[in-house]
Amino acid sequence: MLSLERIPDQIGHLVLTEDGAVLTSGGELENDERFANIIIGLVTLTNKIDPKAFPNNEAFDKISITYPDHCYIICLSNKKIHIVKKRLLSLTSATVEESLIDV
């Protein structure tokens, strides 16, 4: 329905309702309800954001989950949760991997 498939480097997308039902999906995230549940758990993890860190009671535009070679970007629009899985460039993955091993 949206042009999520046209996003560069995307390898999977998912559109959920706010209660976690899969509306549309594609790529590696096709009909991935397990992943949808994880995402819902993440975005509804807390009902309060630390007011010291974020004084204006603001919410976030997007949540990024970054792995060495891929990432997930989550955002809310029109009461639907949009998730895109993207491939990351190998240049950044090398540096990230190194730092993760250090940890």
Place this chain on the structure above:
Amino acid sequence: MGCCYSFCKEDSGPQSGEVNERTHLLVDPVSNNTNIPRVHSDDYVNQYASSAPKKTDEQSALNRILHETAANVIDVGALDSHNLEQHEYMDRSRAYSKRIEAGGIKVPDSTSCLLKDVPAPEKILAAEPLAAGDHGLITEMLNKAVTALEDVNVEHKEDLVVVGISQASRLVRRVAARRGIDRSGIGLLSDWQVPSFSATNTQEPRTLYRRPLVLNLPTNHWESAHENIQCKSTNYQTSTGYAYDRALLYD
């Protein structure tokens, strides 16, 4: 000969309804049907119309079958055709909320979301997930935190005093006394024979014993390191020499 048909025929006969030598003991519609050499459409009509004993013509019987079938069928496809109009939706919403209010039921709040609603998701989703600078900052902070956590250790300030058994037994006795239990007759041997000492008085004779830390090396070579722990226990008060002997064994 069909079951219903045979009934109709027998109704006209003199022995209708009576048990005779031609009456079937078991009602078996399959075998009954096989007896019919030639099946007329009238037979079927009579079969289906058996609930209505009066004579009906073929057309009305077929119509009745049609109506009955239509009444028994639930057309799932037709159910979706009813769409809620906007005003109908509002009416229902109002009615439901009024009912909820009347019942005094607390409806749980809709779960809050960390994200806020944004107008154009494609733009945000297409953007870089995380700026390189932010990523570097997060990684650096994380590394520092991990390093700091690894460096956490206990600073040695004063001697480690291990509370001897006598204090524990005194505690037990105190608890027993508070609960009104007389333990004088039922006390454990260890409760009685160990002389009491003060845990705060570090001037009392102290037993030094060493706890070996054994490292398992790949060549099966056992090496022990020693960690000095000063143990103060009344058990060793009278046998300091023994305790030292034991400590020496580890060297």
